[in-house]
Amino acid sequence: MTTLTRDTPQQSTWLPMTIIGTLFFVFGFVTWLNGALVPFLQIVCDLSGTEALLISSSFYIAYVVMALPMSYVLNRTGYRNAMSLGLGLIALGCVLFAPAAETRQFSLFIVAQFIVGSGLTILQTASNPYLVKIGSPESAAARISIMGLLNKGAGWAAPQIFAVLVMGQFAGITQQSVAALSEAERALQIQSLADSLVYPYLGMAVALVILAVALRYSGLPEIDLHEEDTALASQHTEHSSVLQFPHLVLGVMTLFCYVGVEVIAGDTIGLAGSELGVDGALSLTSFTMCFMVLGYLLGLVLIPRLISQQSMLMISAGLGIVLALVIPLLDAQSTQLSAVLWGWLGIRELPDPIACIALLGLANAIVWPAVWPLALAGLGHFTARGSALLIMGIAGGAVLPLLFGVCADYFGIQEAYLMTVPCYAFILFYAVKGHRIRHW
Incomplete structure (x- = not known):
């Protein structure tokens, strides 16, 4: 297995930067897709504002609940395998959106979001320290800033793509316009809305699986933090x-x-x-x-x-x-x-x-x-x-x-x-x- 150390030549960082940049785009896309998903599911599942925001809450609570378990997985598998596993978990969560949409079961959406958040937890845990270590410490801030722009750029693109692929003929629909329909028309339109969610999420799951496999066999070098951890542990401090x-x-x-x-x-x-x-x-x-x-x-x-x-x-x-x-x-x-x-x-x-x-x-x-x-x-x-x-x-x-x-x-x-x-x-x-x- 190739190991990346501080002595790795600067020119060899282009592959890790490209791969980690792709992952940061995925972070932003999946995370800020919630901005479109929350009002969408409020209509589809007939939710109050508080209930709709459980979609975001279940996503972010995964970072807290799964952080320690995912750090254990990271130590056991290494950075590259952990990143692939994270993409696989996100793909699994996307697959669950299909039965959730077909049944319009809000609890299934919550479970799917938690799984997506768990996948992002291990991706974030693995990719952030990796990003710092793939080049010189002096340029780490510039690398992080570039990744931040990719992340937020994906956040801009996510709701736009959602509107095109999922909303389609329903563009411009709001909770008010749905509420104004007759009971029969409302039920038909809500089911049509829910059905429109299935294929885009299944397509996203397929893309994530392909990316996970490509990452696994990409030749992305591992990083070794044990030497640095030992050095830090030897430092004197007055704090316990x-x-x-x-x-x-x-x-x-x-x-x-x-x-x-x-x-x-x-x-x-x-x-x-x-x-x-x-x-x-x-x-x-x-x-x-x-x-x-x-x-x-x-x-x-x-x-x-x-x-x-x-x-x-x-x-x-x-x-x-x-x-x-x-x-x-x-x-x-x-x-x-x-x-x-x-x-x-x-x-x-x-x-x-x-x-x-x-x-x-x-x-x-x-x-x-x-x-x-x-x-x-x-x-x-x-x-x-x-x-x-x-x-x-x-x-x-x-x-x-x-x-x-x-x-x-x-x-x-x-x-x-x-x-x-x-x-x-x-x-x-x-x-x-x-x-x-x-x-x-």
Whole structure:
């Protein structure tokens, strides 16, 4: 078996970069497909807002439940085999969408989403450290940024492809338009909608299996972290527990808040659009993803040349607070905001509240890459365990969208975005002070 070490020539990284780039595209496509899937299944399974967001919750909770088991699998199988296994699990989850759609059993959709999330868990666990180790440490940040752009680019493409392949003749359908039909017409249209889900997901499963087999026999070199782990273990530290680093623990809480509001921005814009009667509501996640890509590009250009990570994090959190506060106040009949920002480019205009939800993507983009280096600073040989704790922060994507759904059911979809204000406030606290705290 070929092993990749620090002495591997730089020119040999093109194959790993190409393969890992493909995987990051898969991450983004499968993850942000939820933005279209949530409002779609709300119609098909006749769900409340809270129930519909269980689709996202079951997906993200897999990261927490399966993280430790998947790390054990990774140690047993190696990185390349683990990545292939992850693709296989995602394919299995996609296959389960067929019987779930035919029977319209919401519980089957939940199981399928959990399996897809489990596959992504092992893919993320294997590919992220691999990405760092396939080249020089000095260029690792550039590699991660490139992968982030691929990930969010796939997030833009996913709802667009979903709209074409799954919606087809149902383009423009909303929960309101379905509710206006007679009982017989409604039942017929809902079943037709459900049936349209089968072949695209089976096709995706076949593509993932082919990719898994190709990856298994691709010659992707293994990486050996044992030498580095031994070196880190020999470092002296005055700390006896990873929990004795306040800036790390607060960083985990910050990522919990961040992933939650990121998922809310990406997965609820379709729900909001459907409730407000916006045409093509199921593809609105693409707007949020476009602004996330813009945020990544701004980060690449501005950090650290013109602005520090901490300052960019402060600006992002402040923008999130402002947007979340104004969403309930805006007129859903007005499109002035989008007309000023992008309407002159010929891009379709959106109601002002929906435009602000899309702009949350810009506020969210830089949080993940800014928090990680701040949270891991000075951990020494606790770095690996600190990284594992930070990954657990992904649980925010399972918990906070459900809370949003409850708020939306009780107070209204626009008013529900106020629950994200404390989350952005905590991110702001971490940017201003939390990352500097070294003692409890």
